[in-house]
Amino acid sequence: MGLTNPQYDKIRRDYDRKQLENRAVQEARMQEVYGRLPRLREMDETTADLAYQRAKRLLAGDQASADKLAGQLQEIKEGKQVLLTSAGYPVDYLELPFHCPFCRDTGYVDGKRCRCFEQAIVDMLFSQHPIHERLDQENFSTFSLEYYDREAPPGGGESPYEHMKQILAQSKRFVQNFQPGLENLLLTGSAGTGKTFLSNCIAGALMKKGVSVIYLSANQLFEALADHAYSREEPEQEEYYHWVLDSDLLIVDDLGTELNNSLVSSELFCCLNERELRRKSTIISTNLTMNQIRASYSERVASRLMENYRLLRLFNSDIRLKKREERLGLAVNTKDGIKDGGK
Secondary structure (H helix, E strand, O other), X not given: OOOOHHHHXXXXXXXXXXXHHHHHHHHHHXXXXXXXXXXXXXXXXXXXXXXXXXXXXXHHOOHHHHHHHHHHHHHHHHHHHHHHHHOOOOOXXXXXXXXXXXXXXXXXXXXXXXXXXXXXXXXXXXXOHXXXXXXXXXXXXXXXXXXXXXOOOOOOOOOHHHHHHHHHHHHHHHHHOXXXXXXXXXXXXXXXXXXXXXXXXXXXHHHHOOOOEEEEEHHHHHHHHHHXXXXXXXXXXXHHHHHHHHOOEEEEXXXXXXXXXXXXXXXXXXXXXXXXXOOXXXXXXXOOOHHHHHHHOOHHHHHHHHHHOEEEEOOOOOHHHHHHHHHHHHHHHHHOOOOHHHO
């Protein structure tokens, strides 16, 4: 599962495409603004001329003249900003846009692969493109607490709504303060309480910050671990395993749904242990309780999770059923001619 030359070339072509698109956007914006603000075109032409003159002065060793021209260029720049903002445009509207703030869509920073390039490799190796599509729908801006029950459980204590407000705040702090190896999370709770959605929120927010994230189901993780265990001499498996261990954040979804055996338990412990030694962070979501984890895997796996992971326990009635009922209700109401879901 190593990165082949065609795959590498595809990543490079994607960067070339982004740069072409960025230049096309900039050109379209310039034509739009010049049409509305002809004075701005004149200022840009003057800027180009003064910049050329300044370069000549610098080459001739005339620092005084070069500094004077630099002052004029700054005055024109400030004048352009005033002109743009007065017309309702952002100050940077005519600058070249880019997706990655670190490499400006070149793929490299100081001669080294940018974080976004590393993430592109991860996405290619682990086929994470569907995850990116899901992150567009499942992120902190679309996370709704309204699906959590406001009534306290029969035995007393916090309502799922109040409890989830705290979980959400802790998850946002995890993103805000993220440093590889600083903290790990264990999300537990029954099916449909929002564990996967919350993991997606965290993954998406960190990817935007340039953090390399691998998102695997438990089945996918253990397939990778088993392949490595049985194929240690194959370079492709070594590269795949390298990324599992070395990504800034590994998210394992639905631990406990995979086919378990002694190899799985052993490889899981080795994976978690090695990531901690390399100071990398991990998020695990599971329907299992800690006692069930201990029984399904091993005492040392459970102990490692209890010692080094922040436990976030989610509880609520099944959100998936609530959303399904919403969709069915909307379909019925639409069929009956009632708009807005009958509200």
